[in-house]
Amino acid sequence: xxxxxxxxxxxxxxxxxxxxxxxxxxxxxxxxxxxxxxxxxxxxxxxxxxxxxxxxxxxxxxxxxxxxxxxxxxxxxxxxxxxxxxxxxxxxxxxxxxxxxxxxxxxxxxxxxxxxxxxxxxxxxxxxxxxxxxxxxxxxxxxxxxxxxxxxxxxxxxxxxxxxxxxxxxxxxxxxxxxxxxxxxxxxxxxxxxxxxxxxxxxxxxxxxxxxxxxxxxxxxxxxxxxxxxxxxxxxxxxxxxxxxxxxxxxxxxxxxxxxxxxxxxxxxxxxxxxxxxxxxxxxxxxxxxxxxxxxxxxxxxxxxxxxxxxxxxxxxxxxxxxxxxxxxxxxxxxxxxxxxxxxxxxxxxxxxxxxxxxxxxxxxxxxxxxxxxxxxxxxxxxxxxxxxxxxxxxxxxxxxxxxxxxxxxxxxxxxxxxxxxxxxxxxxxxxxxxxxxxxxxxxxxxxxxxxxxxxxxxxxxxxxxxxxxxxxxxxxxxxxxxxxxxxxxxxxxxxxxxxxxxxxxxxxxxxxxxxxxxxxxxxxxxxxxxxxxxxxxxxxxxxxxxxxxxxxxxxxxxxxxxxxxxxxxxx
Amino acid sequence: xxxxxxxxxxxxxxxxxxxxxxxxxxxxxxxxxxxxxxxxxxxxxxxxxxxxxxxxxxxxxxxxxxxxxxxxxxxxxxxxxxxxxxxxxxxxxxxxxxxxxxxxxxxxxxxxxxxxxxxxxxxxxxxxxxxxxxxxxxxxxxxxxxxxxxxxxxxxxxxxxxxxxxxxxxxxxxxxxxxxxxxxxxxxx
Numbered sequence: 001x002x003x004x005x006x007x008x009x010x011x012x013x014x015x016x017x018x019x020x021x022x023x024x025x026x027x028x029x030x031x032x033x034x035x036x037x038x039x040x041x042x043x044x045x046x047x048x049x050x051x052x053x054x055x056x057x058x059x060x061x062x063x064x065x066x067x068x069x070x071x072x073x074x075x076x077x078x079x080x081x082x083x084x085x086x087x088x089x090x091x092x093x094x095x096x097x098x099x100x101x102x103x104x105x106x107x108x109x110x111x112x113x114x115x116x117x118x119x120x121x122x123x124x125x126x127x128x129x130x131x132x133x134x135x136x137x138x139x140x141x142x143x144x145x146x147x148x149x150x151x152x153x154x155x156x157x158x159x160x161x162x163x164x165x166x167x168x169x170x171x172x173x174x175x176x177x178x179x180x181x182x183x184x185x186x187x188x189x190x191x192x193x194x195x196x197x198x199x200x201x202x203x204x205x206x207x208x209x210x211x212x213x214x215x216x217x218x219x220x221x222x223x224x225x226x227x228x229x230x231x232x233x234x235x236x237x238x239x240x241x242x243x244x245x246x247x248x249x250x251x252x253x254x255x256x257x258x259x260x261x262x263x264x265x266x267x268x269x270x271x272x273x274x275x276x277x278x279x280x281x282x283x284x285x286x287x288x289x290x291x292x293x294x295x296x297x298x299x300x301x302x303x304x305x306x307x308x309x310x311x312x313x314x315x316x317x318x319x320x321x322x323x324x325x326x327x328x329x330x331x332x333x334x335x336x337x338x339x340x341x342x343x344x345x346x347x348x349x350x351x352x353x354x355x356x357x358x359x360x361x362x363x364x365x366x367x368x369x370x371x372x373x374x375x376x377x378x379x380x381x382x383x384x385x386x387x388x389x390x391x392x393x394x395x396x397x398x399x400x401x402x403x404x405x406x407x408x409x410x411x412x413x414x415x416x417x418x419x420x421x422x423x424x425x426x427x428x429x430x431x432x433x434x435x436x437x438x439x440x441x442x443x444x445x446x447x448x449x450x451x452x453x454x455x456x457x458x459x460x461x462x463x464x465x466x467x468x469x470x471x472x473x474x475x476x477x478x479x480x481x482x483x484x485x486x487x488x489x490x491x492x493x494x495x496x497x498x499x500x501x502x503x504x505x506x507x508x509x510x511x512x513x514x515x516x517x518x519x520x521x522x523x524x525x526x527x528x529x530x531x532x533x534x535x536x537x538x539x540x541x542x543x544x545x546x547x548x549x550x551x552x553x554x555x556x557x558x559x560x561x562x563x564x565x566x567x568x569x570x571x572x
Numbered sequence: 573x574x575x576x577x578x579x580x581x582x583x584x585x586x587x588x589x590x591x592x593x594x595x596x597x598x599x600x601x602x603x604x605x606x607x608x609x610x611x612x613x614x615x616x617x618x619x620x621x622x623x624x625x626x627x628x629x630x631x632x633x634x635x636x637x638x639x640x641x642x643x644x645x646x647x648x649x650x651x652x653x654x655x656x657x658x659x660x661x662x663x664x665x666x667x668x669x670x671x672x673x674x675x676x677x678x679x680x681x682x683x684x685x686x687x688x689x690x691x692x693x694x695x696x697x698x699x700x701x702x703x704x705x706x707x708x709x710x711x712x713x714x715x716x717x718x719x720x721x722x723x724x725x726x727x728x729x730x731x732x733x734x735x736x737x738x739x740x741x742x743x744x745x746x747x748x749x750x751x752x753x754x755x756x757x758x759x760x761x
Contacts, residue, residue, distance in 0.1 A: 002603075004599050004609060004611075108614050132610075160614070161612060161637060161638065164612065164613050164614065165610055165611060165613070166599055166609075166610065166611040166612075166613075166637075167609070167610045167611075167637065168603075168609070236637075239635045239636045239637065240635075240636050240638070242635040243635040243636045308636070308638050308640050309635075309638070309640055310641060310642075322640070322641030323641065323642060323660040324660065325657065325658075325660050326656050326657060326659055326660070326694070328653060328656055328657050328688055329653070329677050329679045329680055329685035329686070329687070329688075330623075330677065330679055330685075331586065331622055331623040331653070331657075331677035331678070331679075332622055332677070332678060333587060333620040333622030334620060334622070334678050335620065335621075336588065336621060361620060364620060367678060368678065368682050368684070369678075369681075369682045514711050514713060517712075531681060531682070534678065534681070534682075536621045536675070536676075536678065538681070540676070540680075540681060540683070541676070548675065548676075550673070550675075550703060550706075550712035550713070550715070551675070
């Protein structure tokens, strides 16, 4: 049976068909749906781990014990998981271990545009790259076989366009899940220096064997066309090449590390002009040139952003560029109408504070008119950066705060808080507790008290967690209550020690309610105080201030800032 | 859409308006009619009130899931300014089916930019007052079903199959409202 599947769902399907027993992940666009989908299968254990490092360690443990395991994350998540990854490359596996990593060319929903293939080269781990949903399923199954055959973790690299496109997939049956026997093997699994030295040579031999075998792998194939032009490509780029250059010869690489150098040499020798078409880093190009094979690559194609068929035509054939887009106002993403983060950012803007930010919806607090954000780097960085502000500038603690979401705090903010207390930093940490992992589409986490399958579990108490770290000053406020939020932030800033403010209010999208919306009456003086909230539902239109009822969620923040009673509606 | 010629539809709007639902309905419809089909979506940050686009490509064989500039047979726009923003994706002779709803982007709200006037004159296609029809059907959220009704008519698609695809993609409790919205959209063009 053929089904229209999201690339991520196809990976989940492939893993299930391959008899996967354990799936772990931390949510991250565009990889989240892999594990969400696996959670629907009753015969697979799945979990949201607190971060990618733990997720991979769960996968490694399951693999050593003899189960097939899949661990999923976005490209920057792999940075967090690099510590276990680099040594799991040494230990190898028992049950197959596949790590699905989704890169984000064009940075649709990330903080950078890094290329997972380069990490895999450093870690000495093979990489497969599917080009659509059908291959996402097939390659996932193949990755498990490869993992067990070569005793290595295997990275399945996706990009946003493969992960978040839907195409047709032929569904198969699940092969029996086998828990392999486990025997203690200290030389294989205990990476102390004497064993690691030996294992490093094993890894080098393994990669050489994989490289030699790559020429014969079916997933690396030549599609013969014109001898004038040959394109080496993989993943989503293959689809663009087929559309843009239907006449060209194509070498489609299913495995992009290690590379099938014999096949590449043969292909390049058979065409007059040979070009590597790859998004982001010149990974294939660099390796191929190092092998002494003449190819073009980044002299033809850009290093930044995702490709399209049109871009390939322009770069290779010199096709005319597209018609310029109309010159219209930009529409950047903004905090949703009714977003509980808005109350806190309104206060931070009003108090003109320095804000060390973090990764989540609240990064949008940087967008005008709120515009309250000084730095955003990576998951959990807000607290460490706030400590740095305090240690660099004796006055900083009076006018700076760290803001971090509940899920991000658990991911990697806790260690920062422990550091703050331990090293006597005077920082104010605001935990924006919206009771979910918001940006990635509402996943549970340890403080929601629900597992990935919505089963009840222990609900981590964030306030108690902070107290256990040694924080004496912990306040909890409702961010819809602007006066209380402002008072709490001011009080926290006045303290000469670590203080935490927990702004607690569920994400407005969780309610899934239908609203009628608020109205503006004739008491409105057009003072525009409400516009400072940066709420997308409040419009300064032709007829003055209006509320867009298609967006309004009746949160009442605008009522709270209006001094004239000009906004009508009931806060439910 | 009688023969299996390729049909490329670009769906644009403001994050939260339901462009993903529209692409899923089209995908389901295409699959049931026996076409090869690819959809491409953007999730995550862009969905938070930003400008969003979704591609739907169907036909005998589809390679890239992405529609290039100048490649769309039809643009389905849930908001007028977004229709104008992506107009250059339209093929020569293509059609833009757009909601006349205006949603102010933040630079307009803050006064850094003005909402362009006279957009309709710049758009080769048909405008639908989807918001008014959605409110008539029961709630502003049904605007995407209004647009899908209008799209069904414009494409000359099989109405029953198209409506069935829509109803399969929405929560059971909103079926009545969305059905009404679909009918109002169908009658509006």
